[in-house]
Amino acid sequence: MITSANPELDLTISRVIKAPRSAVWSAWTDSAKFAQWWIPAPARCKVLEMDLRPGGSLVTQISENGGPFMPHLRGCFLAIDELERIVFTNALVGGWRPAEQPFMTAIITLEEHPMGTDYVAHVMHKSNADRNVHEQLGFYDGWGTVAEQLARLVESRA
Amino acid sequence: MEQYPERLDGLFQALADPTRRAVLRRLGKGPASISELAEPFDMALPSFMKHIHSLEDSGWIRTRKDGRVRTCAIEKKQFSAVESWLSAQRALWEGRTDRLEQFVTTTSRKVQP
Numbered sequence: 001m002i003t004s005a006n007p008e009l010d011l012t013i014s015r016v017i018k019a020p021r022s023a024v025w026s027a028w029t030d031s032a033k034f035a036q037w038w039i040p041a042p043a044r045c046k047v048l049e050m051d052l053r054p055g056g057s058l059v060t061q062i063s064e065n066g067g068p069f070m071p072h073l074r075g076c077f078l079a080i081d082e083l084e085r086i087v088f089t090n091a092l093v094g095g096w097r098p099a100e101q102p103f104m105t106a107i108i109t110l111e112e113h114p115m116g117t118d119y120v121a122h123v124m125h126k127s128n129a130d131r132n133v134h135e136q137l138g139f140y141d142g143w144g145t146v147a148e149q150l151a152r153l154v155e156s157r158a
Numbered sequence: 159m160e161q162y163p164e165r166l167d168g169l170f171q172a173l174a175d176p177t178r179r180a181v182l183r184r185l186g187k188g189p190a191s192i193s194e195l196a197e198p199f200d201m202a203l204p205s206f207m208k209h210i211h212s213l214e215d216s217g218w219i220r221t222r223k224d225g226r227v228r229t230c231a232i233e234k235k236q237f238s239a240v241e242s243w244l245s246a247q248r249a250l251w252e253g254r255t256d257r258l259e260q261f262v263t264t265t266s267r268k269v270q271p
Contacts, residue, residue, distance in 0.1 A: 011248045013255050019262035027262045037257035104247075119258075121251055125244070 009125045018116040025083050025110060035060075039072065049094065052080045057094025074099065085109050091126070102126055172216035177201070177209050182218060182232065189231040
């Protein structure tokens with residue numbers, strides 16, 4: 001399935017999640033559940049569109065520090081295989097319309113595992129040059145999140 | 159952390175404090191003066207300055223004095239030293255996966271006690 005992994009542009013996160021595959025699937029496909037984990041607290045997430053079919057729209061918004069909801073992710077589902085796979089990209093928006101800022105395609109796969117669910121997120125990026133776009137789109141804000149995650153990493157291993 | 163070069167130890171050490179992380183988060187939005195940065199904290203200025211010095215010494219931030227105002231700004235080079243662009247993307251997805259995992263494991267525990 002993953003035919004052209006590129007170590008400079010792709011990342012893969014693989015994890016066994018100790019929960020039934022149906023629960024993981026539901027957390028990804030039930031918009032009320034999705035909103036609860038997609039964005040780190042205390043920021044809040046609102047799912048405006050989640051049309052689970054190829055060409056269907058995925059649109060989320062973010063509210064930070066109790067402020068107004070702002071655009072977050074705007075993408076398009078490419079494949080929805082019940083309980084098995086979700087593929088989406090922000091290179092397209094709903095209805096396969098080309099997006100302003102293509103950036104990444106994500107392939108989420110769920111497999112049965114004796115301990116629960118074998119969960120893999122494979123994310124492919126267009127190019128490193130996109131970092132500039134990312135910066136224009138508010139990379140500075142993103143750094144706050146990264147710092148926080150780094151800090152959590154440090155704390156959890158301290 | 160074994161895989162990180164020794165020179166990065168100071169960077170991580172500086173992050174191991176909530177005040178310094180909050181300062182970095184604030185500076186992530188753009189440069190700010192010491193008094194702006196200190197405002198949210200119930201802390202004497204000398205104590206707060208220790209945190210600023212720690213961030214500056216470790217290389218997370220740089221400061222500049224204009225007259226009587228000292229301005230702090232984030233040192234982006236250090237972020238990339240710790241986290242390349244792709245690693246930053248990875249951190250975002252790791253975070254998402256952490257939260258998904260936490261969400262489904264706590265939810266399924268409730269359903270199946």
